[in-house]
Amino acid sequence: MFRSKKIQTPLGEMLAIKSEKGLCMLEFFDGxxxxxxxxxxxxxxxxxxxxxxxxxxxxNELNDxxxxxxxxxxxxxxxxxxxxxxxxxxxLIKIPFGETRSYKxxxxxxxxxxxxxAVANANGKNKIAIVVPCHRVIGSDxxxxxxxxxxxxxxxxxxxxxxxxxxx
Numbered sequence: 001m002f003r004s005k006k007i008q009t010p011l012g013e014m015l016a017i018k019s020e021k022g023l024c025m026l027e028f029f030d031g032x033x034x035x036x037x038x039x040x041x042x043x044x045x046x047x048x049x050x051x052x053x054x055x056x057x058x059x060n061e062l063n064d065x066x067x068x069x070x071x072x073x074x075x076x077x078x079x080x081x082x083x084x085x086x087x088x089x090x091x092l093i094k095i096p097f098g099e100t101r102s103y104k105x106x107x108x109x110x111x112x113x114x115x116x117x118a119v120a121n122a123n124g125k126n127k128i129a130i131v132v133p134c135h136r137v138i139g140s141d142x143x144x145x146x147x148x149x150x151x152x153x154x155x156x157x158x159x160x161x162x163x164x165x166x167x168x
Contacts, residue, residue, distance in 0.1 A: 003047070003055060007055075007058070007059045007062060007068060014027060015029055016059075017163050018054050018079045019080075021076065022077045024041060024159060026040070026058070026129060026130065032148045057075055061075060068160070077132070079132075085125055088119055089132050091109045095133055095136045102137070102139065102160065103145075105115050123146065124146060129148070133157075135154045143167040
């Protein structure tokens with residue numbers, strides 16, 4: 001069984017879903033892949049909109065993040081995907097707040113320089129926006145490529161983190 005909560009952010013309403021193990025989805029309602037990712041979770045079990053301590057904590061942490069008071073999320077995660085996707089997502093979590101990494105650098109971190117396209121595909125299947133920071137991966141030329149929430153949101157998140165980094 002899964003629990004869900006709608007969370008308002010400065011970038012729009014998000015849908016958060018958690019399993020018994022932890023957060024398994026956080027996506028913008030109007031995101032490119034939200035509907036598909038939601039169906040993947042619905043195939044695993046029923047989703048109930050119920051009050052939940054972890055989802056409430058997530059909402060508080062997101063509020064703190066957007067206010068510039070949080071650099072690292074502490075809620076438990078339940079990464080649902082293939083072993084390779086989980087490996088890529090775990091490397092995303094290691095990208096420090098306020099920093100970016102190219103897809104090539106991400107491939108090297110995963111341990112396979114030639115897996116750039118596979119890494120990009122895994123990033124695109126990340127179901128936990130912001131907390132698993134795929135927005136921190138950019139093109140090797142510095143371009144803002146591929147973000148399911150849209151390039152404007154990606155730019156906002158990177159600028160938010162860059163500005164906050166200068167305050168610490």
